[in-house]
Amino acid sequence: MGVLTALLRVRGLTKTVGQGRAVRRVLDRIELDVHAGELVAVVGSSGAGKSTLLHLAGGLDRPDAGTIEIAGERLDGRSERVLAGLRARYVGFVFQAFHLVPELSGEENVRLAARFGAHAAQGPARAAALVDALGLRPVARSVPSQLSGGEQQRFAIARALVNDPALVLADEPTGNLDAESGAVVLALLREATRDGRAVLVVTHDAAVTGSADRVVTLREGRLLCGAR
Amino acid sequence: MTRLRRERRRVLASALVTVAAALAVGVSTTVGYALATGYDRAAQRSDQPDVLARFAPVRRSQLDARLRRLPNVARISYRGEVNRVGLAANGRSARNGAVHIVHGGRRGYAVVAGRDLGSRSGEVLVERGVATAWGLHVGDGIRIGGLGTLRIAGIALSVDNVAFPLAAVPRVYVSAAEVARRFGRERDPVVNVALVWLADPGRLDITLSAARPAIFGLRTEQLLTSRGVRQAIDQAAGVVIALLVVFGVVAAACAGAMLAAGADARVRRRAAVLGIERALGASHAHVVGGQALDAALVAAPAAAVGLAAGALLAIGPATTLLGFLNEVAPGASLLGPMAGVYAGLLALVAAGATWPAWQVNRRPIAALLRGGDLIAPARRIRGGARPAVLGARFATARRGRWLGSVVVLGVAIATVLLVLAVADLLVALRDDPGTLGRRYALTVPGDRSDLPAVRAVAGVAAADQRTTIEAADSFSLTEPLRVVAYRGDHVPFEAPPLQSGRRLRSAGEVEVGDGLADALGLRSGGQLALQPVSGRELRFTVVGIVRALENNGRVVYARSARFERDDPDLGGPIAVRLDAGANRGDVVRALAAAGFAGRASTGATASNRSFLGILATVLRTVAIAIGLVCLAAITQALALTARDRRRALAVLRASGASRRTLGTLLGGAAGAVLLPAFGLALALERLVLGPILARFTADYAILPLRSSGVSLAVVGVSLALTGAIAALAATHTTTREPVASGLGRPD
Numbered sequence: 001m002g003v004l005t006a007l008l009r010v011r012g013l014t015k016t017v018g019q020g021r022a023v024r025r026v027l028d029r030i031e032l033d034v035h036a037g038e039l040v041a042v043v044g045s046s047g048a049g050k051s052t053l054l055h056l057a058g059g060l061d062r063p064d065a066g067t068i069e070i071a072g073e074r075l076d077g078r079s080e081r082v083l084a085g086l087r088a089r090y091v092g093f094v095f096q097a098f099h100l101v102p103e104l105s106g107e108e109n110v111r112l113a114a115r116f117g118a119h120a121a122q123g124p125a126r127a128a129a130l131v132d133a134l135g136l137r138p139v140a141r142s143v144p145s146q147l148s149g150g151e152q153q154r155f156a157i158a159r160a161l162v163n164d165p166a167l168v169l170a171d172e173p174t175g176n177l178d179a180e181s182g183a184v185v186l187a188l189l190r191e192a193t194r195d196g197r198a199v200l201v202v203t204h205d206a207a208v209t210g211s212a213d214r215v216v217t218l219r220e221g222r223l224l225c226g227a228r
Numbered sequence: 229m230t231r232l233r234r235e236r237r238r239v240l241a242s243a244l245v246t247v248a249a250a251l252a253v254g255v256s257t258t259v260g261y262a263l264a265t266g267y268d269r270a271a272q273r274s275d276q277p278d279v280l281a282r283f284a285p286v287r288r289s290q291l292d293a294r295l296r297r298l299p300n301v302a303r304i305s306y307r308g309e310v311n312r313v314g315l316a317a318n319g320r321s322a323r324n325g326a327v328h329i330v331h332g333g334r335r336g337y338a339v340v341a342g343r344d345l346g347s348r349s350g351e352v353l354v355e356r357g358v359a360t361a362w363g364l365h366v367g368d369g370i371r372i373g374g375l376g377t378l379r380i381a382g383i384a385l386s387v388d389n390v391a392f393p394l395a396a397v398p399r400v401y402v403s404a405a406e407v408a409r410r411f412g413r414e415r416d417p418v419v420n421v422a423l424v425w426l427a428d429p430g431r432l433d434i435t436l437s438a439a440r441p442a443i444f445g446l447r448t449e450q451l452l453t454s455r456g457v458r459q460a461i462d463q464a465a466g467v468v469i470a471l472l473v474v475f476g477v478v479a480a481a482c483a484g485a486m487l488a489a490g491a492d493a494r495v496r497r498r499a500a501v502l503g504i505e506r507a508l509g510a511s512h513a514h515v516v517g518g519q520a521l522d523a524a525l526v527a528a529p530a531a532a533v534g535l536a537a538g539a540l541l542a543i544g545p546a547t548t549l550l551g552f553l554n555e556v557a558p559g560a561s562l563l564g565p566m567a568g569v570y571a572g573l574l575a576l577v578a579a580g581a582t583w584p585a586w587q588v589n590r591r592p593i594a595a596l597l598r599g600g601d602l603i604a605p606a607r608r609i610r611g612g613a614r615p616a617v618l619g620a621r622f623a624t625a626r627r628g629r630w631l632g633s634v635v636v637l638g639v640a641i642a643t644v645l646l647v648l649a650v651a652d653l654l655v656a657l658r659d660d661p662g663t664l665g666r667r668y669a670l671t672v673p674g675d676r677s678d679l680p681a682v683r684a685v686a687g688v689a690a691a692d693q694r695t696t697i698e699a700a701d702s703f704s705l706t707e708p709l710r711v712v713a714y715r716g717d718h719v720p721f722e723a724p725p726l727q728s729g730r731r732l733r734s735a736g737e738v739e740v741g742d743g744l745a746d747a748l749g750l751r752s753g754g755q756l757a758l759q760p761v762s763g764r765e766l767r768f769t770v771v772g773i774v775r776a777l778e779n780n781g782r783v784v785y786a787r788s789a790r791f792e793r794d795d796p797d798l799g800g801p802i803a804v805r806l807d808a809g810a811n812r813g814d815v816v817r818a819l820a821a822a823g824f825a826g827r828a829s830t831g832a833t834a835s836n837r838s839f840l841g842i843l844a845t846v847l848r849t850v851a852i853a854i855g856l857v858c859l860a861a862i863t864q865a866l867a868l869t870a871r872d873r874r875r876a877l878a879v880l881r882a883s884g885a886s887r888r889t890l891g892t893l894l895g896g897a898a899g900a901v902l903l904p905a906f907g908l909a910l911a912l913e914r915l916v917l918g919p920i921l922a923r924f925t926a927d928y929a930i931l932p933l934r935s936s937g938v939s940l941a942v943v944g945v946s947l948a949l950t951g952a953i954a955a956l957a958a959t960h961t962t963t964r965e966p967v968a969s970g971l972g973r974p975d
Contacts (some may be wrong), residue, residue: 052968060882060967080963081887088884095971099879103621104613112613116884159883 006069007166007198008034008057013066015052026052028221030066034167039190039199041209044218050202051171053218057200058091058169059083071166088116092160094189096172098152100144106155107131107140110162117163130158134188150181157188168192170201174208186211238494239526246530247537248860250573254538254566255853258558261565262546266555267458270387273556274338277423278432279439280388280452282309285418288331294442295422300435302427305333306419308404314373315398320362326399327372328421329407336423337401340556342366342382345403352378353401357391359383360551361398372400375410388457391554429454436700440759451700456708492584492629495519499588506593516585523581524574531573535566545849615889619896622873623865633865633901638908640858641943644851645913648939651847668694668721668803669812670826672819675799676715682802685818687810690720695788695800701748702757702765709744710779711758713788714803721803724785728752729772735787739772743781756784766790859950862898866958869897877962878970891959898951906947910940 013030016023026049034040042050055061057068059075068075070090075083100109107127114123131140134154144152153173160168170189174182186208189199193213201208209215217224270276283291288306295304308329315325330345337353345353352372354364359380364370369377384401392398404417426435432453439451495502505515539562547557624630672682675693682691697711714721719731724741729752732739740750750756754770768786776783792798804826806815812828819826870877877890885893918934935943962970 055966055968055971058882060878060971061969062966084881084884084886087882088886091882091884093879093882095879099875099971101613101618101876101879103618103625108613112618112880113883115613115615116880116886116889163884 005036006033007036007071008032008200009067009069010053010057011067013053013056013068014064015049015056015061016064017052025221027056027063027218030221030223032216032223034198034200036166036196036198037193038213039193039201039211041212041215042200042202042218043204043209043215048218049221050218054169054171054200054202058093058167059087060093084116088163089118090166092163092165092168094153094156094160094168094170094173096175098144098149098156098176100152100155100159102144105141105143106136106147106151109144109155110158113159114162119163123162126164127158127162130162131155134158148181149177150184153177153181153185154188157185157192161192166197168197168199170199170203172203172205173201174203174205179207182207242494242523242526243530245860245864246527246573246577247534248857250531250534251538251541252853252857253569253573254535255542256538257535257565257569258539258542258562259546259549261562262543262550262558263555265558265561266550266553267387269556269558269561270338270385270554271454274385274387275334275336275425276387276454276457277305277334277336278426278429278454279422279424279435280336280457281422281424281439282452283420283422285420287416288419289416291419291422295424295439298424298435298438298442300426300428300431301424303334303425305336305423306331307421307423308407308417308419309421311397315358315370315400317364317368317370318362322398324397325372326397327375328399328401329404329417329419330401331404331417331419334423334425336388337384337386339382340385342380344382345401345406346381347405348381349406349409350378351381351403351406353382353384354380355392355399355401356383356385356551357393357395357554358398358400360391361393370400372402375402375406378402378406385554385556387554388452389554391552394552451698453708492580494523495581495584495588499591502585502588503593506589512586512589515589516582519581519585520578524578527574527577531570531577535570535573539566615885615893616896616899619893619898620900622876622893623869623897623900626869626872629865629868630901633861634905634908637858637861637901637905638912640854640861641905641909641947642912642917644854644858644943645909645935645939646917647847647851647854648943649913649918649935651844651851652936652939654844654847667723668805670804670806670815670819670828671801672804672824672826674802674824678802678824681822682804682819682824685815685822685824687807687815687818688804689807689810690805691802692716692718692721693788693800694721694803695791695798697760697791697798699758699760699784702759709758709782709784711760711784711786711791712778713786713791715788718785720805722785724774724776727773727775729770732771732785732787735789736769737771737786738768739774739785740770741776741779741781741783742773743776743779744783745770745773747782758784760791760794764794766794855946855950858947859953862901862950863954863957865901866894866898866954867961870894870958870962874962874970878967881963881967882971887959887963890962891955894958894962895951895955897958898955902947902951906944 010030010032013027013032014025015027016025018024026047030053032040032053042053044050052061056063057070059068059070059078063076066076070086073086073090075086078086100106101112104112110127110130111124114120114127117123119126131137134157136151136154136158139147139151142151144155147155153176157173160170168189173185173189177185182205186205189201190211193199201212203209285308291306292304295301308331310327310329311325312323313325313327315322335344339353340356341359342353345351352370352375354370358364364380364383366380366382368380370380371377386399389395408414424435426432432455436451436453502515502519505518506512543557543562550557671694672678672691674682679691679693682688692714695711695713697713698708699711700708712718712722717731724739726739727742729739738756740756744750748756750770750773752770752772756768756770758766758768760766768784774785775781776785788798804815804819806812816826816828877893880890880893913935
């Protein structure tokens with residue numbers, strides 16, 4: 001095995017939520033590396049801090065302590081403007097509830113994200129190629145309300161991949177899908193790692209954990225097992 | 229209350245919106261009420277007589293004997309008015325002062341500071357306008373030509389004219405006893421002013437009809453009824469009051485829309501909580517009533533603060549304006565309308581919360597518990613995924629709210645355009661004689677014997693004596709009117725546009741202003757019987773109806789020949805029309821060389837100029853106030869859109885959208901409201917509000933009430949800035965929270 005490149009490097013990550021007596025430490029000095037070509041699944045009970053970890057890893061929220069690096073770029077302490085640029089360049093998000101913009105067609109949702117990337121001019125071509133590659137051409141002009149859950153999630157994955165990110169962060173991507181659609185989505189995420197991307201998936205789905213290169217468990221704010 | 233404490237920030241935001249809305253309503257209510265009722269308060273306080281008549285000097289007993297015979301007379305007081313008296317105090321002076329010698333009885337003025345004239349010697353009352361303009365106080369001294377320096381015992385207010393310096397003559401009052409002490413007592417003094425109070429003011433017409441034969445033989449210079457005074461005052465303030473009423477309606481509409489939209493958004497956000505309350509057994513009425521109570525609890529202190537601040541802000545300028553009109557500020561009587569407005573605001577807020585709560589509650593409880601998407605299923609938009617287009621779609625997703633915002637802003641912007649148009653008109657009235665239909669550029673004091681010399685001056689194209697005569701319709705003596713008479717054709721000097729009929733061609737014909745024609749039911753071909761305040765009745769054939777601004781359109785254009793037959797001393801300044809291309813300054817110098825003091829003809833009289841300027845400033849201030857209301861409305865509309873689409877914006881940010889992209893998107897949302905609102909405003913101003921206001925404020929003339937290109941450009945640029953500020957504010961609010969918060973609660 002060659003030298004592994006850690007596309008996501010998390011050190012001493014700590015996050016508390018609530019105020020006063022209701023304060024709770026949801027993440028406590030978390031250490032985590034996710035390497036290129038690796039699909040890592042994060043499991044844990046509800047409220048364990050899985051989504052919080054994902055949000056912090058993608059620069060969607062700010063930690064109380066610790067450092068986060070994506071492709072060698074530190075996220076902690078950066079301004080919102082810099083974080084937006086780093087997200088556009090390095091990170092793609094997939095959400096459980098898809099979160100497509102309801103007024104735009106599936107393909108336009110993909111194109112919208114392409115506007116924010118480093119190569120916006122090639123965005124439409126790349127969006128079209130992804131839509132074709134994911135088998136979505138027949139429904140490309142449909143708005144989300146006309147699409148099935150599986151189709152919406154495939155568009156969401158296309159949106160996450162359109163800027164060619166190094167890291168894909170997926171929050172329960174199969175949580176709202178039937179088994180068949182879930183399998184298609186999982187296959188797409190798996191496929192994404194073959195291009196050298198790192199994929200971090202928060203999940204309760206056994207199929208996802210079964211397909212992951214590594215499974216880590218969050219319990220009481222601590223990462224309990226991270227063995228490969 | 230617990231719920232309100234938990235949502236402290238949102239409650240504070242709602243309260244701030246309420247304060248802003250109430251402030252706008254408070255300002256408009258204060259100014260509108262103060263101006264609409266100022267005259268009545270002043271008239272009541274000063275015990276205004278029903279008729280004020282000015283005569284040539286006459287023995288009091290002679291005048292009293294005639295006036296006592298009139299029917300319906302309750303009381304009469306007399307004054308001696310001495311004009312062109314030198315007055316000087318506090319470093320200020322005037323040569324055209326008027327001294328009113330008060331001969332006991334009812335006063336017809338109010339003492340607003342100090343005390344009335346009594347038995348003490350060496351005392352004088354000073355008119356409020358003079359005291360304000362010259363900085364005089366009770367106890368100060370004022371030097372009066374022929375009387376020496378007298379001590380100011382009090383400040384007096386009288387409503388028979390506007391105040392100095394708007395009225396060109398500074399006025400003081402001294403007692404007849406004071407004059408007697410200086411010049412000796414007369415058993416039957418000479419007077420020239422009679423103040424008449426009627427037993428039944430509603431029967432004024434009867435008294436005036438009887439007055440004509442009773443005062444025959446006395447030279448009557450002015451017969452002023454309380455109604456005539458009111459008309460003159462309304463002429464000055466009518467446009468402003470009408471505009472302030474429109475402003476008040478707009479402010480209330482904006483405030484209502486803002487408050488209702490805020491309450492609506494809050495209720496919709498709490499849909500899931502409402503669902504839980506319903507699932508736990510709370511009744512429909514309990515849930516809806518709870519929302520209304522919450523909203524009212526937040527609005528109660530905020531509306532009180534806003535209204536109080538608005539009143540405090542407006543009362544100063546309103547009092548100044550009232551001072552110019554010799555009227556009285558409302559004082560504690562403002563509390564009544566303010567209480568009504570306060571109750572109305574609370575009801576509006578409660579209704580704004582009740583309606584959406586009722587609507588939300590109609591949905592199945594299960595749907596509420598899911599917290600379902602509160603925006604209707606979206607249709608695909610054209611224009612692709614460009615941020616500005618997407619922003620526009622976000623803004624229009626809630627059709628009802630979008631339409632409401634467009635209509636409210638459209639009406640507000642139309643009002644701004646209208647207010648600016650009126651301000652422009654006032655400035656034109658002040659500066660441009662052409663606005664009043666005047667074609668003469670100069671006036672020269674002189675009499676008819678000077679006409680050949682004036683006409684001979686280089687640069688003078690035409691000159692004629694312009695005589696104005698105060699009169700009344702013989703059949704309706706309470707309808708005052710003004711006759712503008714030239715010896716020859718008046719058209720070269722002033723040509724108000726003909727509405728119907730033709731121009732007069734002989735001394736027996738007249739053109740009548742639209743305002744007078746409406747009041748008396750006159751048409752071309754009809755007869756007009758005129759009763760000048762001095763002289764006998766004259767009858768004319770009406771040959772044309774003209775649109776004239778002067779004297780509210782209650783004006784008659786005639787040849788002076790028939791009036792001169794009755795009064796050979798009839799005078800007036802010489803109106804001078806210049807040659808095409810002649811320089812006014814050169815002609816003034818040439819007139820001076822010929823011994824004539826030429827004065828520029830302006831749109832308004834010199835004494836009105838400053839007042840018109842102040843009105844224009846007040847109106848522009850009102851326009852700025854409405855502009856701020858627009859800013860608040862669009863900021864709130866954008867904030868609501870950003871809150872509704874919080875998740876979509878968070879997804880965009882998660883995808884790497886920069887602050888600039890979000891700004892463009894929210895700018896597009898602002899544009900989606902402002903552009904149609906501006907279009908609507910233009911249509912409203914040109915087709916609806918402008919014509920209505922023009923008729924409402926001056927149905928006797930065509931007012932060029934149409935916003936100028938400059939005003940349009942100013943409003944357009946201001947709107948663009950407003951949209952940009954609102955978009956920046958919404959962008960700032962959106963990007964201040966972590967992206968994760970916008971995506972929903974993480975586990």
